[in-house]
Amino acid sequence: MKKHILMITPENKEINKFRKRQINNFIQITMPYLAAFIDEDKYDITLIDEYNQKIPFEAYYDLVVITVNTANAPHCYNLSKLFRNKGSKVAFGGPHATLLPEEAKEHCDVIIIGEAEESWPKFLEEFYCGNYKREYRCLNTPSLEGIPIPRRDLIKGRFFTKGAVFATRGCPYSCDYCNLKQIYEDSFRKRPIKEVIEDIKSIKSRFFVFWDDNFFGDIEYAKELLKELSKLNKKWAAQVTLERCKDEELLTLAKKAGCIYFFVGLESFSKNTLISVNKGINNVDKYKELINCVHKHGICVQAGIIFGFDTDTKEVFKTTLDMCNYLGIDGVTVSILTPLPRTPLHYQLSSEGRLLTQDWSYYNGKTRVAFQPKNMSPEELFSGYMWFRSNFYSLKSIVTRLKRSKTNILYNLIVNLGYKISIRKIVK
Structure with a gap:
């Protein structure tokens, strides 16, 4: 049976109000890129970018993945609380989770520290099998050879800036x-x-x-x-x-x-x-x-x-x-x-x-x-x-x-x- 995964590029209201009025904001590539590693025989993928989309809180997801930068950290912690209260498991990655993993750990079920080319696919497989760890850490400097093309087909409403x-x-x-x-x-x-x-x-x-x-x-x-x-x-x-x-x-x-x-x-x-x-x-x-x-x-x-x-x-x-x-x-x-x-x-x-x-x-x-x-x-x-x-x-x-x-x-x-x-x- 497939698991449902929600991948969020977060943006709190204050910075969103500031950025939305500008006209040349290209998409953050992290989540479309990570989505390209996912086996769609095992996961249904929903990609949400808060720059121009609302988070579907009404739906249930087995796994919610959030990339956390420093300015959005409090917002991400709140999002995590909302989803965890509904029974979803929440995984954090991104700059802030890498820089301050002990802090970020307090607000999620799984933390992915550092670059994700090796740890992310490993976590996905283990989560699907129900035997995943609390922490995944980049131990080697990943090569950029043979990496997948981002899933731009999952991006909504940003033709000129995706x-x-x-x-x-x-x-x-x-x-x-x-x-x-x-x-x-x-x-x-x-x-x-x-x-x-x-x-x-x-x-x-x-x-x-x-x-x-x-x-x-x-x-x-x-x-x-x-x-x-x-x-x-x-x-x-x-x-x-x-x-x-x-x-x-x-x-x-x-x-x-x-x-x-x-x-x-x-x-x-x-x-x-x-x-x-x-x-x-x-x-x-x-x-x-x-x-x-x-x-x-x-x-x-x-x-x-x-x-x-x-x-x-x-x-x-x-x-x-x-x-x-x-x-x-x-x-x-x-x-x-x-x-x-x-x-x-x-x-x-x-x-x-x-x-x-x-x-x-x-x-x-x-x-x-x-x-x-x-x-x-x-x-x-x-x-x-x-x-x-x-x-x-x-x-x-x-x-x-x-x-x-x-x-x-x-x-x-x-x-x-x-x-x-x-x-x-x-x-x-």
Whole structure:
């Protein structure tokens, strides 16, 4: 007899309200990917993404699986309680369950720690047979060879934004505020290029995004992949390190392969700030040269900006806006510095007594401040962050930046105006 499995990509109401008004949110790939490992002779699968779906609490499921990130942890714990009260077994995995397994264990029946390529299929088989363990832990660094193509057919209502793919896993760098090293250990792995291409071919939409932490982590691998990708007539985006964009051949290949924009983690325009958080790979003096080079190749720059570093004063918001306008940065993903668990930043702020709460819902980097900044109050940090968002997407800034960028003007304008409308509604 088949067992019924519900797989949830959670999103609490606060962050959902914030994200739903934006127009370019691609799906989280974790659950569609894990669904591809499931034997459908043994399980009926229901995939739910709270970004655009309601959880079917009225139905019964033998097993409920939830991927837990830090900001959603309290929400996930509540979901688990509701399902366990109905007799379902609940399994947790994901970043927060991996970083704080002892805490997460208190709220579920099974915890899957670390990467799941080996432990997830083993758990599914043992659960089906009724003889499963309380904990499954990744003991080896999984290979990315021969992994299945995500079950995008199970995704509902997101035709244009369900094309997410990963070609590599991990990042070569170790920034103090990032938890990738704690999740993936110190490894950077590549998927066979042929298998990546087959995955991309299976995406019905012309548009997709690489979900890699650093798509240019291995330049020679990226070049070979781009040569094959250029044959598919797709449009895509990826997260890369700006420093790697000095390679003209790499940018030429990316454009020919259909790249629309790069997400680059600039984080700050202060040399001292970048050095203080171990982000020395970013060279502020080269920002203009490298961004101009990306634009010259017809690729937009979506910059990651973070506010709240110890070197930040109340002037940082205006200074950052001026620099973004000067450089013609096409778009930003702006965040509040967030001391995620087990990162060097979290240990530092904890030792200094500057963490304001252990309520993980404060750790989303978008709607709340979880720590005491050094040179301003938490309220001033949040107010300045919102001021920057509003002014970056003002008509004056949009026109200034597009004139300097001159890249993908129509696409760029649509995205910027979408964010402008989104921010106006959030502020209201």
